[in-house]
Amino acid sequence: MSAVVEVRDLSLEFPTYRGPVHALSNVTLSVGAGEIVGLVGESGCGKSVTSMSVIRLLPPASNRITEGTIRLIGRDMLATGERELQDMRGKLVSMVFQEPMNALNPTIRIGRQITQVIHRHERVSRAEAEARAERLLAEMQVPDAKRVMKNYPFELSGGMRQRVLLAMAFSCNPKVLIADEPTTALDVTVQAQVLTLLREKAKERGTSVLFITHDLAVVAQLCDRVYVMYAGKIVEQGRTADVLRRPLHPYTQALLRSLPELGQPKQPLASIAGTVPDLIHPPGGCLFRPRCAFAHDRCVEVPPLLSGGGEEVQHAAACWLLADGHRDSADTGRSDLPSNEATTLPAKPAKQTLLTLEGIGMRFPVGANWRGRPRGYVHALNGVELEVQRGETLGIVGESGCGKSTLGQIVMGLLRPTDGRVLFDGTDLGNLPGSEMRRMRRRFQIVFQDPQASLNPRMTAWRVITEPLAVAGGRTTSWLKGKARELALQVGLRPDQLERYPHEFSGGQRQRIAIARALALEPELLVLDEPTSALDVSVQAQILNLLLRLQRELDLTYLFISHNVSVIRHVADRVAVMYLGQVVELGPTAEVLNHPGHPYTRALLASVPSLDQSAELAAPVRGVELPSAIRLPTGCFFRERCPFAAAGCDQPQPLRGAEADRHLVRCHRTGELPPA
């Protein structure tokens, strides 16, 4: 197989005031004709830099290539001039990026954005270009392609925009497609559709794909071969099945083990100690050495790529353990589990309701007529009934727009619901006078998704942490600092770092600060709104471990909001699945996720990519987009997309189950459905 993309020994640095950042060191990779190759790693590992370098898209002044070659379809990309590079981009090689929401020009119609690319590279008439653009959109399963041609990007959902971008990328039949986290910003059901589409179209046209992602499960579903990157180096490569089933490099092994889907529910996950090395002053030798459980004398030398042996073709890792006389590389034992985390579950205390949501409805006005009256309402929540028991974790899972975050804000009293009541420990929060509410608020706190955005950048860490205490007044600075130290230790932060500002911490540490702050008032309930979604998996594992330990130690109750089914499966006792502002299924986590009763829950679960390659990635929903929350569907909200829709579904469905309070499903056909 001849290589279409061939990167050899590529080293690249970004000059900074502190000295050059060694972003890539001796990266070698290749993509054969028609092959789909994954490039996987955590943030900052250099995977995007590699992909951008292949088509020379990095601003020339920002970086310096110190050695190596890049060949694309036989051409030496480092010796090609800018004009010629422009001719190649979009024609021979095209690229799809992560954020479909921003990747299209907001002021230009979809049709013109696609035809612009066609006109750039081919001499065709306007009508011809338009016809081709429309055909491409239809091929990417964009419904009503003719209308979409005239739409502006903001009129389309994220999934639709990514299809438009794929249509654009395929418009001139490129030999190579570089896809940089193209589905990371999408919901899982949409991700499943887009991934399937991408694989199908690439295989159909014989396009080679270099697929950049942080998600090992996506790699499992999509890629023929995979490269694993760490700190600007390829640490492992091989056929996807080999790498995922028998990882050779300790980093790959640790990464796989930190995935919640491979852990036992409620048990600590293996996490990787320490942080990624500073690439301005990288440690000599193996870059993973400082964090590696198997580091030994020889690791001070740079390890070469060594074959894993056996019949596995091309499976190799840059690790001295593979040199003769070392341990069996297939050993992926759990010997390095952190020992300070207790592994036994405490006995559940007697049932006691802490939080009750009664018929919560929330609508937001949209638009305005000339008198300023709203033209309609977004029905974000439509009659949510939930109870959270003291000491439990209630997981709330659903895709974007299902109302899960709105629900969290209502519980916190940040939003006042249009209908219904929130009862905390039996007290209706809606009727509390200000002073009582302030007292009550100490008892429930929230942790948000993005610790970078949610922490005040002008406050030092100890001030951030103790602000809730300082607000009450009457405390001296030294008392507050002492308290901050206590809280820091509790969440695994070093007390000597408390004088630093949020930007001086890593993402995981920042989330620890956010958690410490939430704990400062000794609350009983924590609302966790996607607390790990902005983090890399190895860091996510650390934070999940921390949350589980804190819950045991402090007897906390969690309302855990997440789009990530695996995370919910790992942490939640009970789970509520939300769709269009309703709870469609509710019950003990294992029961709901192993025996889903609602067709939407089934679709959601089937869309989650699995590390098991034999599991077929599927999105068993019909090709209609999420219905408008402005004009809600009648009857069952999922009816239009449900593969099992039948007579009777046009009636409103109540949440019901055989055993009251156990496993409730909002579907009247749940008993008649074929087994999942």
Place this chain on the structure above:
Amino acid sequence: MSFLNIIRRRLVLLIFVVFGVSVVTFVISHMIPGDPARMMAGERASDETVAQMREALGLDRPLHIQYLTYVGDLLQGDFGVSIRTQRPVMDDILRFFPATIELAVAALLFAIVLGIPLGVLSAVAKDRGIDHLTRTLSVTGISTPAFWLGLLLIYLFYGQLGILPGSGRLAGNMSPPPFVTGFYTVDSLIAGDWAALRSALAHLILPALTLGFIHLGVVTRQIRSAMLEVLQEDYIRTAKASGLSRARIVLDHGLRNALIPSVTMIGLAFGDLLYGAVLTETVFAWPGMGNYVVESIAALDFPAIMGFTVVASTAYVLLNLLVDLTYMFLDPQIREIG
């Protein structure tokens, strides 16, 4: 929201704005110490004459009655008679206001036509020679006092080179074109009087440069920073990755999006120009609103002050409407949501 909706909404708003402005100016101008009747009658007039004058002007009646009478007249297009010039205020406004607007429009055109390309150039060549030059120019523009620049230009082009006139709107021996819009340039064009058009344009150049120079700096900086921001956007990367040429990326994908935040600023700049014209008008003896207002204030000429304020605030509301409509034209999303 549709174009029609926003226009309808703004016109309703306009009523409230004008009402509010007229009340505030009315009250304030009557609270200022000083007696317009005395001013009109002259220093040495007898108390009796002053009293008569006061009665004739209606100044002896209670304030709210005076206000209601004023608003009643206003609604019929009657702005009253100027105490100072003894002409109907409406006539004065029609004479002086177009001169100021003509000057402000010319200044703004200068700032925009030159400022946008300079800003784009500066952004594209960030941190290179042309960028440094442009930035120096815009800082100079922002920090140069208008009267100083005006005097310098007059000295150079009128005094030394003698190629441009240094004062007035038209050559002394010419009569203004028949009144249609009040803009001499437009009116002479309508009348087909080419000599008057040339003279009007020649007279406009120096004051417009003087008044527009500050805003040239502002527009250039604004466009530069908006462009730099837009060029960082993901969709620019998409365009690059599809092989589009640099010119296409900058002009088609970049500039249109960079204009959106700039429109507000340009709208505000126009408001500034209207008020900031006073100095320039003085330097160039431009018979505009600025001089008229200053003198009216000095003479406590209430009808004139009130008339000007009402017209200026109306103009300001209409200007903002224009800005919003431009917004909607540029940004499809605002067209949809409003």
